[in-house]
Amino acid sequence: xxxxxxxxxxxxxxxxxxxxxxxxxxxxxxxxxxxxxxxxxxxxxxxxxxxxxxxxxxxxxxxxxxxxxxxxxxxxxxxxxxxxxxxxxxxxxxxxxxxxxxxxxxxxxxxxxxxxxxxxxxxxxxxxxxxxxxxxxxxxxxxxxxxxxxxxxxxxxxxxxxxxxxxxxxxxxxxxxxxx
Amino acid sequence: xxxxxxxxxxxxxxxxxxxxxxxxxxxxxxxxxxxxxxxxxxxxxxxxxxxxxxxxxxxxxxxxxxxxxxxxxxxxxxxxxxxxxxxxxxxxxxxxxxxxxxxxxxxxxxxxxxxxxxxxxxxxxxxxxxxxxxxxxxxxxxxxxxxxxxxxxxxxxxxxxxxxxxxxxxxxxxxxxxxxxxxxxxxxxxxxxxxxxxxxxxxxxxxxxxxxxxxxxxxxxxxxxxxxxxxxxxxxxxxxxxxxxxxxxxxxxxxxxxxxxxxxxxxxxxxxxxxxxxxxxxxxxxxxxxxxxxxxxxxxxxxxxxxxxxxxxxxxxxxxxxxxxxxxxxxxxxxxxxxxxxxxxxxxxxxxxxxxxxxxxxxxxxxxxxxxxxxxxxxxxxxxxxxxxxxxxxxxxxxxxxxxxxxxxxxxxxxx
Numbered sequence: 001x002x003x004x005x006x007x008x009x010x011x012x013x014x015x016x017x018x019x020x021x022x023x024x025x026x027x028x029x030x031x032x033x034x035x036x037x038x039x040x041x042x043x044x045x046x047x048x049x050x051x052x053x054x055x056x057x058x059x060x061x062x063x064x065x066x067x068x069x070x071x072x073x074x075x076x077x078x079x080x081x082x083x084x085x086x087x088x089x090x091x092x093x094x095x096x097x098x099x100x101x102x103x104x105x106x107x108x109x110x111x112x113x114x115x116x117x118x119x120x121x122x123x124x125x126x127x128x129x130x131x132x133x134x135x136x137x138x139x140x141x142x143x144x145x146x147x148x149x150x151x152x153x154x155x156x157x158x159x160x161x162x163x164x165x166x167x168x169x170x171x172x173x174x175x176x177x178x179x180x
Numbered sequence: 181x182x183x184x185x186x187x188x189x190x191x192x193x194x195x196x197x198x199x200x201x202x203x204x205x206x207x208x209x210x211x212x213x214x215x216x217x218x219x220x221x222x223x224x225x226x227x228x229x230x231x232x233x234x235x236x237x238x239x240x241x242x243x244x245x246x247x248x249x250x251x252x253x254x255x256x257x258x259x260x261x262x263x264x265x266x267x268x269x270x271x272x273x274x275x276x277x278x279x280x281x282x283x284x285x286x287x288x289x290x291x292x293x294x295x296x297x298x299x300x301x302x303x304x305x306x307x308x309x310x311x312x313x314x315x316x317x318x319x320x321x322x323x324x325x326x327x328x329x330x331x332x333x334x335x336x337x338x339x340x341x342x343x344x345x346x347x348x349x350x351x352x353x354x355x356x357x358x359x360x361x362x363x364x365x366x367x368x369x370x371x372x373x374x375x376x377x378x379x380x381x382x383x384x385x386x387x388x389x390x391x392x393x394x395x396x397x398x399x400x401x402x403x404x405x406x407x408x409x410x411x412x413x414x415x416x417x418x419x420x421x422x423x424x425x426x427x428x429x430x431x432x433x434x435x436x437x438x439x440x441x442x443x444x445x446x447x448x449x450x451x452x453x454x455x456x457x458x459x460x461x462x463x464x465x466x467x468x469x470x471x472x473x474x475x476x477x478x479x480x481x482x483x484x485x486x487x488x489x490x491x492x493x494x495x496x497x498x499x500x501x502x503x504x505x506x507x508x509x510x511x512x513x514x515x516x517x518x519x520x521x522x523x524x525x526x527x528x529x530x531x532x533x534x535x536x537x538x539x540x541x542x543x544x545x546x547x548x549x550x551x552x553x554x555x556x557x558x559x560x561x562x563x564x565x566x567x568x569x570x571x572x573x574x575x576x577x578x579x580x581x582x583x584x585x586x587x588x589x590x591x592x593x594x595x596x
Contacts, residue, residue, distance in 0.1 A: 012318045013277065013387025042323050045569050046305050066306050074313035081316075121383040132383040151386065 004030040006114045007094075009037075009104055009138075010082045012074075014118035014151035019085045021149040022116050033092040033112075034082050036075045037103040043067040071097070101137035112144045118151040126159050186226040187475040193217040194468050198509055201461065209457035214464035227471040235470045239463055241423050242345040246462070247454045248428030249339050252410065253299035254453035255435035258445045259403035265291075266307040267397040270315055275389030277317050281378070284308055284322045288329040289370050293336040294411055300330040315389030321381035324572060325373070332373055332538045332580055336366040338424065339414065342462070343514040343536050350522035351529045355418030361530060361591045368587035369538060372580045380572055406434045462511075469515040481516060487524035491589045494531040497521060498585045501535020502577065506543050510536040527592050534584045542577040543570065 008022045022032060046067055072095075079093040096103040108115045117139075121132030131139065139146055197217050201210035221227040256262065265287050273280035287308070292300045305326040312319045334341035337359050338348035348358060378385075413427030439445040473481075485500055486493040497517075504513040514536045521528035 012316050013384075039320065041568060042309075042319050045327050046301075046309070046323055067309055070306070070310050070313050071319075074316070078316060120386075124382065 004113045005033070005111055006030050006116060007033045007035050007108050007112050008082070008086075008116045009035045009118075010078060011036075011118060011120070012078065014120070015078065015082055016085065017149050017151035018116050018118045019082050021147065023086065025147065026114070031092075032086060032088065033094060034079050034086070035094045035096070035104065035107050036079050036082075037100045037107075038071045038075050038095070038097040039100045040098050043071065101134040101141075104134070104138050105141045105143075108142055108144050110143075114145045114147055115142050116147045116149060118149045126155060127161075183475050186224075187472065187477065189224070190221060190226055190468060190471040190475060193221065194465075194472060194508070194512060197465060197468055198512065209461070211457040211460040211464060214461045214468070218464040218467040221468060221471045226475070227467060231470060231474060232467055235466055236463060238349060239346075239466045241425060242342075242349065243459045243462055245339070245345055245423065245425035245428060246342055247459055248425050248432055249296050250298065250455060251432040251450060251453050252407075252428055252435065253295040253303060255432060255439055255445065255450070256295065256299070256403055256407060257303045258439050258449070259400045259435060260397065261400050261403045261407070262291075262303050262307045264397045264400055265304070266311040267395065269308070270311045270389075270391070270394045271396045273315070273389065275315055275317075275391040277321070277385040277387065277389065278378070280312070280315065280317065280389065281321055281325060281381075281385060282374075284325050285329065285370065285374060288326045289333040289366075292330055292333040293340050293366065294407065296339055297330040297334040297341050300326055300333075305330075314394065315391065317387060317389045318384045320384050321377060324381070324569070325377055328373055328377070328541050328572075328576065329370065331541050332369040332576075332584075333366060334537050335362050335369060335533065335584065337362070337414070339428070341533075341537055343510055344533055346514050347518050347529050347533050350518050351526045353526050355424050356415045357595070359415075360595045361526070361588070362533075364591040364594075365530075365534060365584040365587040368583040369580050372583045373576060376572075376576045376579070380575070402438065403435060406431050409434075465511060466515055469512050473516060473519065477516070478520060481520040485517065485520050485528075487521060487528055489525065489527035489589075489592060491586065494527060494589055495582070495585050497528050497531040498535040498581055501532045502539025502542070502581055503535075505536040505539040510540050527588070530588055530592075531585060534581065534588060538577060538580045538584060541580075542573045 004026060006022060006026050008018050010018055019034075026032075075095045076093075079095060080089075083089050083091045083093065094107055096107060104115070104117075115138070117135060119131060120135045121130050135148070139148070194217075197210075197214040200208075200213035204210065218227075218232075222229065222232055269280060269283040269287060272283050288300050288304060291304050305323060308322050308326055309319055312322050334344065338344045338355060344358075348355075351358065353361070410427055410431030413430060414424040417424045417427045436445070436450055440447070440450075472478075486496055488494075501513060501517055504517065507513075508516075514532065517532045517536070518529060521532055
C-alpha cells in the first residue's frame with residue numbers, strides 16, 4: 001500500500017468527474033477518503049423565511065428539522081454512490097455540515113497529501129473569476145496539494161481569449177547608424 | 181397621558197410584540213405578548229375603545245379570510261398536492277438543473293399567488309428541497325428561488341399575502357380588478373428574479389440530475405379541481421359583493437370532508453391549521469400599530485408619503501414601504517402605511533404593497549427580525565451563514581422594486 005492519503009470532495013452535479021480523476025491519477029492502493037459537506041446556509045435561508053412569517057400557519061410544521069433529515073439522507077446516498085463508483089464500498093466517508101469551503105479545508109488540515117476538487121463556478125465564462133467562491137477559498141487555504149478537476153469536458157486551448165491590445169510588435173531593429 | 185409618552189409606550193410595546201413573535205421564547209405563541217400589549221394600551225386609554233372597535237371591525241374579515249386560506253393550503257398538502265408537484269418537477273426537468281429551476285419558479289409563483297406565501301414557505305419549499313435531493317442536484321438555487329418568490333411573487337391576488345388582504349379593503353378594488361392591475365407587476369417581479377437568480381447561481385446549476393427512480397405521482401385530480409374552483413369562487417364572490425373568504429371556506433370544506441373520511445387528516449389537525457393564536461396576534465398587532473398611528477406617527481407618515489399616482493410618487497411610496505418593511509417588518513409597515521395612502525386611491529395602496537412584499541428579500545425578514553435572529557444564533561454559538569443571501573437580496577430588490585412599480589404605473593393606465 002502506498003502511503004498517499006487522497007481526499008475526494010464530492011459535490012452534487014460534479015462528483016462523478018472527481019471520483020474518475022481520483023481513479024485515473026492515483027494508485028489503486030492509495031488511502032482514499034470521500035468527503036461531502038452539506039451547506040448550512042440553504043437550510044438557514046429556508047428557516048429564516050419561516051421566521052419571517054412569525055411562525056404563522058401550520059403549527060407544529062417547522063420545516064427546519066425536516067430539511068436536516070432530507071439533507072442527511074441525501075449526503076449519505078451521494079457518498080454511497082461515490083463509493084460504488086470508486087469501486088470500494090468500504091472506503092472511508094466523511095459527512096460534514098457548515099460553511100462549505102471552511103469545512104473542506106478543516107477536513108484536510110492534517111495528514112492529507114492531495115485534495116481532489118471539481119472546479120465550481122460558472123464555466124461558461126472562463127477568466128479570472130471563473131473559479132467559484134468555494135474553490136477559490138480552498139485553493140488559497142488548503143494545506144495540501146489540490147488537484148483541480150474539470151467536471152465534464154476540458155475547455156480546449158481555443159478558450160484562451162486573444163490578448164486585449166494585440167501582440168506587441170517586436171522592436172524594430174535600430175537602424176540609426178545606417179540612416180545617417 | 182401626554183401624547184409623547186403614549187407614543188413612546190406604544191412603540192416600546194410594538195418592539196416587544198415583534199421581538200416575542202420572532203424569538204418565540206419557549207415556543208410560546210406570538211400572541212402571548214401581543215394581546216396583553218394591546219390590552220394595556222386599551223386600559224391606559226392610549227388607544228380609545230371606539231377607535232379600537234373600528235380597527236377590529238375592519239380587520240375581522242381579513243382575519244377570517246386568512247384563516248380559511250391557511251386551512252385550504254394545509255388540506256391541499258394532506259391531499260398530496262405538493263408531493264405531486266414535486267414529482268412533476270423532477271420528471272418534467274429531465275434532470276436538467278436550469279429546467280428544474282424554471283419549474284420551481286412556476287410552482288412557487290402559482291402556489292404563492294393562489295394559496296399565499298405561507299404555503300410556499302412552509303409546504304412547497306421542503307418538497308422542492310426533497311425533489312432536488314432525489315435528483316442529486318445542488319439545492320441552493322432552487323431553495324433560494326422559493327424563499328425569494330414567496331415574497332416577490334405575492335403581488336398578484338388579495339389572497340397571496342396577508343399584507344394584500346389588509347390592503348384589499350382599503351383599495352376599494354374588486355378581486356378581479358386587483359388581479360388585473362397586479363398581473364403585470366407580478367410578471368415583472370418574477371421576470372427580474374429569474375434573470376438575476378439564473379445568472380447569480382450559474383455555477384450551481386451544473387451537472388445532470390439522476391432521474392432513474394423518478395416517476396410522476398398520480399395527479400390529485402379532486403384537490404386540484406377544488407383549488408381551481410375556489411380560485412374562480414374568489415372572483416365570483418367578489419363580483420357579487422360577498423366576501424371572498426366564503427369561497428375559501430367552501431374550498432376548505434370540500435377538501436376537508438373526504439380527507440377526514442379517509443383519515444388523511446383529523447378535526448384536530450384542521451383546527452390547528454386555523455391557528456387561533458396567530459389570528460389573535462394579527463388583531464393585537466393591528467391595535468398596537470393603530471395606537472402608534474393616532475399619537476402622531478400617522479400624521480408624520482401621511483406627511484412623508486406622497487399621495488399621487490405619477491410614476492415618481494409611486495416609486496417613492498414603494499421605496500418608503502420597502503425601507504419601513506426592513507426596519508419594522510412588513511406586517512406593521514403595511515398596517516401603518518396603508519391607512520396613510522388609502523385616501524389617494526388604489527395606485528398608492530398597491531405601491532405600498534410592492535414595497536412591503538418585495539422589500540423583505542433585502543434582509544431576510546426585516547432588519548429588526550434579522551437582528552433578533554442574529555442574537556439568538558450567536559447565543560447558540562453558531563456562525564451566521566447569510567452573506568450570500570444578503571448579497572442576492574441587495575442585487576435583486578432594487579431592480580424588482582423599480583420594474584414592478586413601472587409595471588404598476590403602466591397597468592394603472594391600461595386597466596385604470
